[in-house]
Amino acid sequence: MFSKRILNILLILNLPSFIISAPLTICDGCDHLSPRSPSPQIPSPSEDDVTCPNLGGTNEPLIDYNVVLKTDATNYDSVVKNHFEMLEKCLQRERHNVHELDFSSIKDNDNVIFDFSVKGMIAGYTTKFSKSFAENYLSKLNDVAIVNENKVIEDPFENEFVKQAPLVRKTVRPVAKMPNLDRIDQENYPLDLKYIYPDSAGAGVDVFVVDSGIFLEHEEFQGRQGKTVVEKTFCGNNLADDNGHGTNVASIVGGKTLGVANYANIIGVKITGKDCPLNAQNIINGITYVMQQKANDPERKIVLNLSATSSDSAVGEVASKAVEAGIHFVVGAGNRNLDACGFFPGKVETVVTVAATKITLNQQDWATEFTNWGKCVTLFAPGEKVPVAGIVNSSEITLDSGTSLSAPHVSGAIALMLAEGDSTPEQSKEGLLRLATKDKIQGLDYRPTANLLLRIRNAVI
Incomplete structure (x- = not known):
């Protein structure tokens, strides 16, 4: 009964x-x-x-x-x-x-x-x-x-990437063709055709790229002082980057010639791919995997780069806990020309949320038309027509756009900081704000956002 x-x-x-x-x-x-x-x-x-x-x-x-x-x-x-x-x-x-x-x-x-x-x-x-x-x-x-x-995130990278004609590979760093790097090491125009950064170049710092994997055979990841690996996949047993997004991001973090911190260790964590739709579960899995690595070795200097957004508050809660654990967390603001506070984990106050700028022909900084904006944005970084490694062959370099590409500039910048001395996530965020180029970005009249543009540490000599 x-x-x-x-x-x-x-x-x-x-x-x-x-x-x-x-x-x-x-x-x-x-x-x-x-x-x-x-x-x-x-x-x-x-x-x-x-x-x-x-x-x-x-x-x-x-x-x-x-x-x-x-x-x-x-x-x-x-x-x-x-x-x-x-x-x-x-x-x-x-x-x-x-x-x-x-x-x-x-x-x-x-x-x-x-x-x-x-x-x-x-x-x-x-x-x-x-x-x-x-x-x-x-x-x-x-x-x-x-x-x-747990919902699938439709168009997780929001199709804001604009493919352009490939650049010609040179034997030396083609700084003249990389205005994104040229811009972040100086406060004022004109660009000086140099990228000046600390000699340590991010050495000893682990930047986890939680994304679609990395095309490890690309020349940008060969012969680097830092290691480049794909350490974990949440997409069956597939470690390969079959859509190119993770490779794009990783090359900006620390690619041999394209990267901000080219001595940093780049560690891929695959959470999406061709036959692996991105959902909140895999974002959470990727973040908590990095947290587990921090728990295994609390002294590790870890930066987590996530170039995707979600509406799931659980993603925000996990991101918040990751920062509490001592992980320096960087995320793209999103590409919908909306308030970044409507998305996780960018809404989390302790996360570094990055919006996108473009450099005009007359050398001015403008917020891109697509970038998300608002009080949840920490700062801006270059995000339009950025040179990145592709996956068609081992030497492909293309120009792509999106806040997905702005975020790894900042992840690389934090790696430069951490290689020079240890700091908490709060301190690294304060350092970014203190060093940032101020009041140079145009196009924010109707998109109220802090007018701060990334500038790397120890850039001026």
């Missing part, structure tokens, strides 16, 4: 009446599932009568959700232990740590809990629930901070 407690749960979850004929899953360790107050309509299981809500026996589809747990330094271990024990007992699903997982080995995503937790830093996971369960039960639990549907 069904207890009134069980019937109440079924009614709250709005499950059809025929679910009563389905077997209920009982677990002995779910007594911590007391909802946040005020939620008197959902019963709190007791030690004598603990029932797990049943997700089967309904026509309601199961949907991927990103879940972030509410933890702090005092309760992290207990919250993680209790919550994941509940999931495993009540849902009968396998739990996998995404930072160690070979995703190509997973044959049935419906029965997997993808755990992106990093001990002491962030706790959370992605798995499937019915919408009614997620909204009416899971989101009301004491230990749950965020429950958001």
Whole structure:
């Protein structure tokens, strides 16, 4: 006979009446599932009568959700232990740590809990629930901070990249053809056809490019003092860059001739590709993977470059935790000519959010027509017709545009800072603001944004 407690749960979850004929899953360790107050309509299981809500026996589809747990330094271990024990007992699903997982080995995503937790830093996971369960039960639990549907990000890089005629490869650094680098090492025009930067050139700093992978065979990544690797993929077992975006970004961070900090280590983390649509889950996986590397070696100097945006607040929460962990986090503002505060992780105050400028023929700085703007933008960097490495062959260089290309200029600039001396993310952000070229950018009359243009450290001699 069904207890009134069980019937109440079924009614709250709005499950059809025929679910009563389905077997209920009982677990002995779910007594911590007391909802946040005020939620008197959902019963709190007791030690004598603990029932797990049943997700089967309904026509309601199961949907991927990103879940972030509410933890702090005092309760992290207990919250993680209790919550994941509940999931495993009540849902009968396998739990996998995404930072160690070979995703190509997973044959049935419906029965997997993808755990992106990093001990002491962030706790959370992605798995499937019915919408009614997620909204009416899971989101009301004491230990749950965020429950958001995991959605594919349509056109993640927003198609703002403008392909131009390839440049001719030269044996020396073609500074005359790289006004983007020429611009960021000096305050005033005219450009001096030089790119002057500290001798350390980012050595000893690890810049994680969380993107589409890197075409490692390109000449820009051969013979560098810093290493270039693709260390992790969340796209099956595919490490290759099959759309070119990650290669573009990596070449600006630290390419041999195109890069801001050409001695920095460039470490690719693949979160999207040709057959791997970008979603919030993979962005979170990529960020937390970098957090895990920081947890493994707290003394590592790490910059994280993300040139994609999301509407999922879970992405923002994870980014915030990454900065708290000591990771210098840089993100493109986005290319929709909208307020950057409408997107994550750029909305996070501690993240460095970068908008795009262009250099006109008469040597002026203008905000590009496509760049996002607003109070959430930290500063601007060159982002139109920027020379980048391509993936057609090992010597291809093209000119591309977008805030995706502005962000790695700043990631490289932070690498230059960190190679000269350690600093916290807050201090590196303050350094960027202090060094920035001020009040040179035009085109902001109707787009209120701080008028600050990237200038690298120790550039003037």
